[in-house]
Amino acid sequence: MSFEIGPIRPPSEAVSLLIRVTRNCPWNRCRFCITYKGTQFSRRPVEEIKADITEVKRISERIRKISHQLNCGGDITAAVANSALREGGESFYHVARWLYCGGETVFLQDANSLLLKTGELVEILNFLKECFPRVTRVTTYARASTIARKTVAELASLRAAGLSRIHVGMESGCDEVLAYMEKGTTAGQLVEAGRKIKAAGISPCYYVILGLGGKRWARRHPVDTAKVLAGAEPDFIRLRTMAVVPGTALYELTARGDFQPLTEDEIVSEEKVLLEHLEGVDSYLVSDHVLNLLEEVRGHLLTDREKMLNVINRYLALPDEQRLNFRLGKRAGVYRRLDDMQNRQLYDEVAVEQARLAAEGRLEETLSSLQKQFI
Ligand code: SF4
Structure with a gap:
């Protein structure tokens, strides 16, 4: 007994049951993305999914x-999950873990499930509900350009069948950045998609990549992104940090000097500009990725924006030596939050390593290789 599982899901769906409704990404052209490189997109027949x-x-x-x-x-229990793994392998373990965590959430894979006909998705969602009445949340990834083509009535029928949240890889709200990265979506589509999803009663979650504009669009990227977020007002905004991954088109462009990545401190400054321009936006912002330097930047923009800006400002106001200490401690797993630097023992431990690496001229190189382990 086994079933098909695709390669990725959002971190917030770590304990969800994964049901693969399409395979891979139908676009597969974004210059920064390697997830589905070398794969072919296909729709799975409804009967196969059922x-x-x-x-x-x-x-x-x-x-x-x-x-x-x-x-x-x-x-x-853990013993039951382990016994299931021994009997049926990964599929059994996946289901056991899902049941152990409550068995209430499902994520539909892969990159753009809404490419299926609305009627087909409704049939799948209804069947899922029939088989697992305890499921309370069903979410999926979808591209903004695909969502923008659906009517609110179509999206509402998906909501009625159980689709509760759509995760959208927005990345940027700047049309130049989106075009350069060959994202295949526009700022206008991102706003339209968010409004339609909300009008249909589905919760939108938008992902933003800090640093995606590189040095060329360091100002436009956060300012235009904030404009789109204010227009779409997704329930959740999830921050990610730019990483130039070997094997991507962006890696080649970076090697040629066409794309100039921001430094970590420049990325934090960009995050500050983004937050400054998100005043009055009714969204919850999360920095739930290990590559984000300041993971504690988290909260509701209507009530916690000043607190989040305060964390960023505190970091940026640190002397060079201490900012480097924090970066090294964070990347090495010694610190989780900025406040952890107040622990004198931890600070001194990191400072000793920092001094040694600096003396050997290997500090930046070490920081970069520590970061790469999370890509
Ligand atoms: S749409 Fe998403 S999955 Fe597809 S290439 Fe772009 S970033 Fe990657």
Whole structure:
């Protein structure tokens, strides 16, 4: 017994059941992205997806039986999950983990599920609900250009069938940056998509990549991004940090000097400009990625914006030596938050390593390789 699982899901869907409704990315041209390079996009037939959902149901029934055999009364414990892994491999383990975490959330993969016909998606969502009535949240990724082509009525029918949130890779609200990165969407489509999703009662979550404009668009990128976010007002804004990944077109452009990445401190300055321009926006902002330097920049923009700006300002106001200390401690996993630097013992530990690396002329190189381990 097994079912198909795609390669990625948002961090916030770590404990969700993954159901693959399409394979790979239909666009696959964004210059910074390597996720689906070398793969072919395909739509999965509805019957095949329903067969996968049926398989998940069978596996979950078998896992309950394993639980009873282990005298766990049908509960899913770590021992049950491990036993499921031994019996049925990854598919069993995935379902066991999902059930262990409550079995209430589902994520539809891969990069642009809304490319399926609305009627097909409704059929899949209804079948999912029939098989798993306890599911309370179903989310998916979709491209803004695809969402903008759907009517609010179509999106509302998806909501009625159970689709509760759409994750959108916005990346930037600056048309020049979007065009340079070959994102295939425009600022106008991003606003339209957000408004339509909300009008249909679905929760939009937009992802922004800090530093995506490089040095050329260091000012336009955050200012225009804030404008689009103010227009779309997604329920959630999730910040990501630019990383130039080997094997991407952007890597080549960077090697040729056409794209000039920002330094970490410039990225934090850009984050400050973004926050300054998000006054009055009714969205919750999250920095839930390990590559983000200041992960504690998090909160509702209507009530916590000053607090978030304060974290950024505190970092930027530090002397050079201390900013480097924080970067090194954060990347090495010694610090999680800026306040962790107040721990004298931790600070001194990092300072010793910082001095050694600086003396060897390897500080920036080490910071960069520590960062790369998270890409
Ligand atoms: S649309 Fe998303 S998954 Fe597809 S290439 Fe662009 S960033 Fe990658």
